[in-house]
Amino acid sequence: MIGILVNIYLARTMGAEYYGEVSYAIAFVAFFDAVNLLGLNQIVVRELSQSQNNKKFILDVTISLRLISAFLSFFLSVFFAFALGKNLLAIVIVSCGLIFSLGNVCDLFFQSEIKSKYTVIAKIIAYVFSAFFKVFIIWYGGSVSFYLIAVPLEMMTISFILIYLLYRKYKLVFTINFPKFKNDSYYLEILRESLPLMMSNLAVVTFMRSGVMAVEYFLGSRAVGLYSVGANLAEMIFFVPGIIVTSFSPILANLSKNNKERYFLLYQRLMFVFWWGSFISILFYGSLLYYLIPFLYGADFSLSKYIFIVHLLSFLPVCMGCCQTIWVINEKKPNIILIQTIVGALLALILNIYFVQSMGVIGAPIAILIAQIVQSFIVNYFFCKDLFVFTFRSLLWR
Incomplete structure (x- = not known):
């Protein structure tokens, strides 16, 4: 607030x-x-x-x-x-x-x-x-x-x-x-595991911020202002899945080591909450801010409400991507995240360049939305079928 x-x-x-x-x-x-x-x-x-x-x-x-x-x-x-x-x-x-x-x-x-x-x-x-x-x-x-x-x-x-x-x-x-990397094996071990995640984080930032870069390059600072108002308001709730994952990660990390059955049950229910919680958040938060933006920011920012609503739709794949990270970390398969985010980043860059030139500032959130969907769902179908099936099975409470 x-x-x-x-x-x-x-x-x-x-x-x-x-x-x-x-x-x-x-x-x-x-x-x-x-x-x-x-x-x-x-x-x-x-x-x-x-x-x-x-x-x-x-x-x-x-x-x-x-x-x-x-x-x-x-x-x-x-x-x-x-x-x-x-x-x-x-x-x-x-x-x-x-x-x-x-x-x-x-x-x-x-x-x-x-x-x-x-x-x-x-x-x-x-x-x-x-x-x-x-x-x-x-x-x-x-x-x-x-x-x-x-x-x-x-x-x-x-x-x-x-x-x-x-x-x-x-x-x-x-x-x-x-560190003296030749002698300190723990430094090398932790860096070896974290490197794919660092590349993944870089790719995430690339496709989340590539819209700003493309808009600034093709349309100028004023268009960046219009885009940023809508995008920043949408991202005001993007911290929520991160907080939930932060709270559950240590609990699930312990369960994955000591009680696999309980781990998968709790994780499936957490993913269920992410699915339906994101749907409800988009509906209520989107409806409220869509009508308030022109009133709060003034007539100069009326275009920002369309950017806001399109960008807010990315909240669903963002939520699922955050929740999938728990599985990837506990199964020690960081390369899955790396593949997801590199594909998403490359797609976002290409789509932003094309859409911003052809559609104007509204093209940026559309490019981000498509890239998010591909990253969080479609990539898993080809590279990690287990996670893909588990994600969609979690639409139902078990």
Whole structure:
């Protein structure tokens, strides 16, 4: 709700072009954040959930790898921004958030302990603080670059609070030990498993943000503003399946190791909830916002309601894709996710280039929707029949 209110204020005060410049800088850096995460998150949660005595060691390995990847991602982001001649200062500011987000490793520990409430506390505090900062900048007519300082500021606040809570509640402190890969087999083992997931994350960002890139390239910043209003409002509920998966992943990881029958039963019921929960969410959330967008944002953004409703339809395949990740992780078949997302990313890029040129800004969410459906359902039919059958059997409660 805070995000919606701040975005409405930004869009109405500064207009579609200003909003488009902000959205483009954030979308650009999102590509490099996928590299920064290294695909470690769900693997580390699984390892922490199944480990009793090595939690400190696993956290130290994770923070050491993430420190290397954060600086590498920062320099890659700045280099490509400079090479492409884009808004370099704005992208440098947003890229600082990659380094300041290191404290999010604490979140993986809290997930494994089913204590995500601590992460929620940290993020709410940081988000409210960031929202006030954004409003202050808009109120005084600040530039895009000043507005974007809120991104690393929010990341830094979250990290500080999470590190403090990890020490306060569990007396854990990070130790950074840069790996000697020839001797440290665990570093190599965890990277080998996470590499397909990192590639998958990069592909996910590619097809989720390729719409912004295509719209900016072919239609300009104002069109990016119109697209981003609709897409951002639709994605306001895209965090829900992630939260549910976060809560259930450690439980299902334990069951997959100790009680397979119970594991498959609980997982099937979780997928059933994802199916029908996404249908209901699209119906009610879509109906409400479709009519409110022109009223909230003004007549200049009336086209955004069509972008919103098409993009919201992607919520169904997004939900199913999130839920399928649990099976892939627990069965240790990360290549399935890699195949899914590479196919989806390539299809999204091709369709965005074609649809945006032929249909205008509405072509971008249509391209994303088609790519999501192919990724979450059709690819499984050819590469993982078991997961394909299980997914559609879960339409019925058992």
